[in-house]
Structure formats: C-alpha cells, structure tokens
Amino acid sequence: MAGKAWRSAIVNLLTKLGLSINGKEKLKPQELSRVVGAAKNETPQSRTFIRGIQTVTLIPGDGIGPEISNAVMKIFEAAKAPIRWEERNVTAIRGPGGKWMIPPDAKESMDKNKIGLKGPLKTPIAAGHPSMNLLLRKTFDLYANVRPCVSIEGYQTPYTDVNLVTIRENTEGEYSGIEHVIVDGVVQSIKLITEQASKRIAEYAFEYARNNQRASVTAVHKANIMRMSDGLFLRKCREAAEKYKDVKFTEMYLDTVCLNMVQDPTQFDVLVMPNLYGDILSDLCAGLIGGLGVTPSGNIGANGVAIFESVHGTAPDIAGKDLANPTALLLSAVMMLRHMGLHGHAKKIETACFDTIRDRKVLTKDLGGNSKCSEFTEAICQRMKDMD
C-alpha cells in the first residue's frame, strides 16, 4: 500500500480500538512507524504502551548517585510519568561456591521488572572482586551498549549537529579478560570474537536502526589487520544487513572512522562495533557533545532486560554537596522511557531539560553555571508545569 493510505488505515484501526498515539490526530510518518515497529516486536515496548504504571528498578549508586537519582525521581513526578521506582542497592557479595554476585533481592527485582536505571557505581581497587559494572553485565548478559550522542543546544562544543548512535558489543572482544604471561617479559592478551555474539549485536543494531528511523548502519572494524576475528564480525554484520534491506549498510575501517569523526561527525548515523573499538569510539563521541556528564547510555540484555545508566564517575569530591549535574542520568531515563514506548513523557522531559540548558540561567558548575543540583532540578520541574 502506498504511504498515506497505509498510514491512515493504521490510524483508523487504532481509533477503532480506542487508542490514540500521543493524543494526536495527525501523525508524522516517523511516529507511526515507531508504533508499528513497537507493535511488531516482542520487546516490552508493546506491552507497556498499553498498560498503566510500570515498575522500574532504581540503583542509585555511590558518590553523587543518590542525589542525581533523587533529582530524576522528582522530575519524573513532576512530569506525571507512569513509573513506580523500586530502589535496590548493588554491592558484591560472595555467593555459594565462592563466586561473586549481586545481592539476590536486586537480581529478583531486575528479573521481574526487566527495566532498570542505574547511577554511577564505584569500583574499589584491590577489593578482590571484579567491578560492579562487570558483575551486572555478566549477571544479566547485557550484550549491547547503546549510546546516542546528540549535540545539546546551549552547551557549546566545537562540534554542532552531532546526531549519531554507537552500539558496542559488550561481552567479549578485547575485554574478555584472558591474559597470560607466556615467558617472563612476554604477555599475551586474547581477543575473542564469536559468531553468536557478533550475530546478536549485528541484529540488534539493525533492529534499533529500524525502530528509531535511522537511515544507515556502519560496521567499524579492522579487518585488514585482524583478518579472521574482525572478518567474522564483518561477515555477521553483512548477513544481518541482508535481512534488513530497508536500512543502508556500510563498513569502514576504525582509523577512517576516527579521522572522519573529528572532521565531520554529521556523516555518521548508527555505528556497530566490537568491544574495544566501541569503548574508544563511544567515549570519543561523548567528547564531541560535551563529555560524560551529559551523555546517556543504555545496556540491552538477553530476555528483554535493559539497564539504563549514567556513565560518568561517582565524583566523591562533590558528593553530598548538591553540586552534581543530573543531566546524564536524566537523559538515560528519557532513553528508558522511549525504550518502554512512553514517547510523550520522554519528549516532555527531554524538551524541558534542553530548554533549561539552552536558557543558560540555571546551570550546574560543570555546564558553566553556578547553581545547585536542586535548583537545576526545580527549574526543569517548573518548566514542565508551565508546559501543561
């Protein structure tokens, strides 16, 4: 069916069912595609779209974590978002058999709710247990790290008009942690690439592109040097591209991507890559838009689990002083709302946040102002009240 006819057919169907999308009559094609995309998938998007209040596991974290989590909760309340928070703490405990794991009540909560929001967790040095982030990743098999990088109007960086998404494979690759000392003075680190994981991340990337109306997916690799490993990754990406003909697929060497990224980031859309390149590139892109204090991030796991987090550190030096910037956690929470299909609330909160930053009247120290965290939060809440 041709475009307009098809769209109005869907709208009629939905109005017959007593539903409307964002309470609007006239729709943009993207919004409709998003709904259809959501309805097609098995993900929580379709389920929560029609349901009422959704429970989300909240992990405040350490350092500035509790303050920014409070800020986010306050803003969500002011936005009247249908979210109920279930707070849990995550510390490493020794389970039966001596393996390190997260507390069982946290695991239970996550498994039940499927969606989580996490603040920064500190990694104590020489504590004997692996980092908390790594534990969470292993527990819920969080295989994809998604970081949308969009330039923030009002927070000037040398780069404007950045609008790209980095999707990074999060379980294997160079971070497999397998290292040996072969002979004294010779160390070998193993980079593991498996067919399964590559297939999974490639398909996720295309799925994401389709659901979020992104035009193209670029695979970033170094297959000229690492022929077999990145070659396998590339093959899986190519195979996934065959299944998603509506999304354009290109491949580019890591060095070319870096080179072009700092000259013209507007040419990139969705980037998918193995672990190490993803780490470097996602931080590079975060740097383009203003740093980790304003960058949202989401981790997608198997079985529909998704944990959204702020990627900055715990900032122990400003903890408890009401100086923290909640933007990163807030934008991650907005990303979470979109994942759940609550686009209206997501848009409202995001607009309020961006407008407040663009106004430049009430800004936290790292954004160039000298207001407190609570004042910044209040400004956003006020803006949302004014919007209604």
Add this chain to the structure above:
Amino acid sequence: MAAHSAVLSASKIINPFWVGRLGNTAKVFGTTLISHRNKTSLTGENIPPPAKYGGRHTVTLIPGDGIGPELLNHVREVFRFTCVPVDFEVVNVNSALETDDDMNNAITAIRRNGVALKGNIETKHTLPASVKSRNNVLRTSLDLYANVMHCQSLPGVQTRHKNIDIMIIRENTEGEYSSLEHESVSGVVESLKIITRNNSLRIADYAFKLARERGRRRVTAVHKANIMKLGDGLFLQCCREVASGYPEITFDSMIVDNTTMQLVSKPQQFDVMVMPNLYGNVVSNVCAGLVGGPGLVPGANYGHVYAVFETATRNTGKSIAEKNIANPTAMLLASCLMLDHLKLNDYASVIRNAVLTTMNETRLHTADLGGQGTTLEVVQSVMRVIQSKGQFTAEL
C-alpha cells in the same frame, strides 16, 4: 642472512676505533658492514647509508595503490626540479596477488638501500586470511619499531581547534597487530595481542630520547591497563622505568578512552604521547583529523637500521585516485622527512618551506581542505616558490 648475522656477531669484537676506518672497506663489502655502523644511535637519526656513485643516494620507492602512485610521481617531479641528489629505485607491489614475491623484492630493496618512501598497499579482503597485510609485513620484517607522527596546527588551514602541537610515538611491530589468529572451535576466533618487555622498553626509550632532543616537556603514555592488566600493565611499567631516567621530563599516563575524549575537547594539553599499536592507530587518526585531515600530516617509521616514510594516516584513497584532487602535502612533507634522515637538510628545508608557503600564504588548497585547487596546481605552485627563492633548479 647467515652472512649478515655472522658479520654482526663479528662486529661486537670490532673495536669502535676501527669504525670510521672501515669506511673504505664498507664501500667494498657493501651493506653488511653498513648495518653494523648504523647500530650506534637509537633514535634513527643516525649515520645514513653512504652516498654511492657520485654523491647521490638511492632510495626505494614503493608506489602502492590508490593515490600512492600519482603522489609519488609528483614527489619525483619536485625532486628532479630541485636537483635533489636522490635516485629512486621503484619496486611495484601488486596487492591482488596471493604470493609474497613482490613484498620480498620490496623488502630486499629496502635492506639494500636503507631508506624507503612508500604509498599504502591495499589489503584485499577477498584473499584468504593467510595473506597478511603487506604494510604490516614490511614493518615487522624490517623491525621498524617506532612510528613517529608530528601533528601541528597549520595557520593556513581552518580547523575547530587551534594551537595543536602533538608528537605521537606508536609502537609499530607488536600489540594487536601481531596477526596471530586462529579458530580453535568453529565460530570462535581468537586473536592474540602480544606485549613484550623488550619492545615496550625500546619504544619508551625512543619516545623519551626524542622528547629530550626536541626539548619537549611532557610524555603521556596511553593505555588500557585497568582492563588489560597484564598486557598494558607491562607497557605502562616499562614506560615508568624509562621515565625515571629522564627527570627533566614529566611523565603521566591516561586511559585511551579518556584520551580520545580529551583530544576532541582540549587537544592543547598534550605534548608527546607514546602508546602501543592499536591505540596509536586511533590516536594518530584523531589527531590527524584535528589538524586538518589525512592529506596534511607525514609519518615516519624508524627502526635501528632502516627508515620508511609515508603519509601518517596510511590511506589508500581509492575513491579519489587519479582524479587529480588528492592533497600532495602529506607525501611531500614525508619526502622532506626522508631528506632530513639522509642529512640533506638544505633540500629538505627548501621543499618544506615551499609546501608550507603554498599552504599558508598562497592558500592554494585542494578539495579536502575546502579549496578548489588540483593536485597538479599545488605541485606547480610549490615548484614556483622553490624557483623564486633563488634555488638552482631544472626546467619547470
């Protein structure tokens, strides 16, 4: 090869007193004794291969693929015009072939001449994985352990960041580029990243020596030792050991993802950076992008014995090949680095100044810098500037 190592072991017995006196014998015995002499200095700024045949040097030229051949032709043209006493021995490498004969010829030629200027050789994915990247093979066979790149903001080029002056020293032979991969189980590929104490010490030593020579204040080691504790941990440890011998130079370290973030927000904070192979790839490309693109920055690969010069970002530029739009600056500046290495500093300065004048004053830019000039126009402008400075030149 046996004779080579035999001479080298004999060289340990040869008293330094004899080194200079062996000059004439060097001309008789050829390359074997020369390689012994070049082992004196570590920074690559060592005694060049002696000029043979009437005061002219011979340099191996590997055109490569994409824009390599046309840019190297321009270099030859400029050299001919400026009457530089360098002859080029051209060795072609066909990237489509599976055999290694071409590469072996090229490597032999470089061993013979000691210095090379090359374009990038394409690595075709369609060939089986056993055919390694030829550029990589060249670097490891000749043990060109240090890749040095100097990124400087040029006044004539519009960029988002100003006042960048970073020297990047990248380990060139091991790390992630060891090309050791295997598929132990179907669907599971392992790639080995090797870090050795010797090579890490070597590159750290090179970096600090170079920093001292050039009067630089700070060396930053880039790593990911929080994740790769043993591998990058070893690299960092070696850097620290070497740093203790250079008290006048500040040494610090930074994790690679933080480094890239800092590079795009505040690149002026970096001075000299040293790092293993893969991070070097990323950081050097980011820095090249920051100062204006792949067409501007030259790169040099130094070993104890050999030196190979090329563009810093090693691009084939297939999409712009033979369209007369490529930027010749990087290749011309690389040839100037080569002339400096051969101790032909006067010629190097003349050509370098001409290139920089064209870039900064005449502002004749190619398409990658947003200008309208063609490659040929830029090269001709360079030659005109050289002529106007009163240099003795051939016909234009």
